[in-house]
Amino acid sequence: MIYFDNSATTKIEKTVLDTYNAASLNYFGNPSSLHKLGLKAYELLETSRKQIAELMGFKPYEVVFTSGGTEGNNWIIKGTAFKKREFGKHIITTSIEHPSVMNSMHQLEELGYEVTYLPVDKTGHVSADDLKNAIRDDTILVSTMAVNNEIGSIQPIHEMARVLDDYPNISYHVDGTQAIGKNIEDQFIDPRVDFYTFSGHKFHAPRGIGFIYMKAGKQLEPLMAGGGQEKNLRSGTENTPAIAAMARALRLLKQDEAKKANKMTKLKTELIEHIQSLPNTHVFSKLSDDFAPHIICFTIDGVRGETVVHTFEDRDIYISTTSACSSKKGLESSTLKAMSTPEKVATSAVRVSLDENNTEAEMKEFIKNLDEVHDHFQILN
Ligand code: PMP
Incomplete structure (x- = not known):
């Protein structure tokens, strides 16, 4: 085969599955529970967050766990649009995004937001000049992928980030789902980016787990209302075993x-x-x-x-x-x-x-x- x-x-790594199983059996408490089993699970959750942050060059409080790339993209795009609706309703994205971005944009269009879809050249790359020309007074968000999932083109994130340096009020989101762990971080990790999306199953972690980077000081409207987990940002009992397994998978990915x-x-x-x-x-x-x-x-x-x-x-x-x-x-x-x-x-x-x-x-x-x-x-x- x-x-x-x-x-x-990707196929889950055997050692990642071992971590998942061990965490499921030994750290099964709810991280929100007050007793020691809860505390044990909470510690595993926070250790995993710290490890992921360190491996990515982020701060632990900038890492928020999600169910994967689709949720991350939906949340960052809609959560930003809802949070900033009083400042404007114009969003810029590209014409080659994943359906989780495209269909989020279409939903926002139905709610009265306006979306500009940047074109790409014959090799599947957007241009920073086109981004600059598309920016308006009411632009609140720019969302571009790092690596295209169909042909693999790497988008000029740094060039676009430099354009956005002149517009500090515009949030910048990069979908890094296909880019993580391919030794191209220097091409898409940029201090101007406010939000990144990542998904565990693209790097040998289990399905249904992922994380977003949310720069310190940035805000997102929560889409999940509930018990206030993840600092009131994303309610729902944390998937501790999958999170621990994802931390392990990322550690393996980053080796060599x-x-x-x-x-x-x-x-x-x-x-x-x-x-x-x-x-x-x-x-x-x-x-x-x-x-x-x-x-x-x-x-x-x-x-x-x-x-x-x-x-x-x-x-x-x-x-x-x-x-x-x-x-x-x-x-x-x-x-x-x-x-x-x-x-x-x-x-x-x-x-x-x-x-x-x-x-x-x-x-x-x-x-x-x-x-x-x-x-x-x-x-x-
Ligand atoms: N963005 C990109 C670029 C992707 O390739 C994918 C997965 N095909 C996603 C988002 C969605 O990720 P997930 O499958 O974790 O929801």
Whole structure:
């Protein structure tokens, strides 16, 4: 079996699962309970928060736990919009965001907010100049992803942050879900950013757990009303075992991060160079520094993406159409559309997404299978 669908989700690490199980059995108290079992769970929660903050270069009180990327994005976008509605109702985002951002924006539009969707160039990057030109007196929030989940383009976060230096009242949110642990933190961690979204299952933690960064002094309207957990920001009994497991997963992820990223880059290079040698193909992901090391989006021209996915599946190889979130719904790729890719080409797109555990042998095997699949479809065409 070759699993090359790590941007959809990653397999939980055995030691991370061990942490989850041990925490579930030994730290099962409710962190809000007054007795010693509650205190024990509370201590585990806060130790995990401290570890995550340290690994990310944040302060512990800037880390708030969520259920994952979708919740983080919904909360930061709507929580900011609601908090700042008296100052303005204009928001800027990009035309290549994840559905959790896009659909949050659409919901806000129905509530009377105005949203500007920045275009992208042919390589899937937004421009800081376009951001500057879109800013208005009533702009309250800018939300841009760090790494695009469909093609892997890294957005110019620092350039946009420098534009926003001149507008201190505008909140800046970056969706870092696909960017964490890929040795590209220097390209998207910026002191001007007020909020980041992260999700555990993209780095071998369990599903349904994540965290946001909320810069000290910033505010968000809570979306979950209840018992006031997470400093009254996000009510609901904390998922202590998953949080402890996520801290463990992040610790593992950060070990030898550069080495792991180099390994993925090597595999990505091998694959891209090989696809480029095949006729009737197109590669959207580039080998330049403004692309992440783990995502390769390409086409076998004239063959629908889902046909390619299932052909590989028959060979026990798992890849996806451009994003798992839209593939089952048969939605066309919003990123490729925003890049002005002709529909006929976009419907052929598939995504290979690597993790640090993928090997040279797997890539060789994948390439061998790709040659056969490609040959097969050339004959049929
Ligand atoms: N943002 C991006 C860029 C993503 O790739 C994803 C996951 N596909 C999400 C947000 C949503 O994360 P989650 O699955 O944890 O809700």
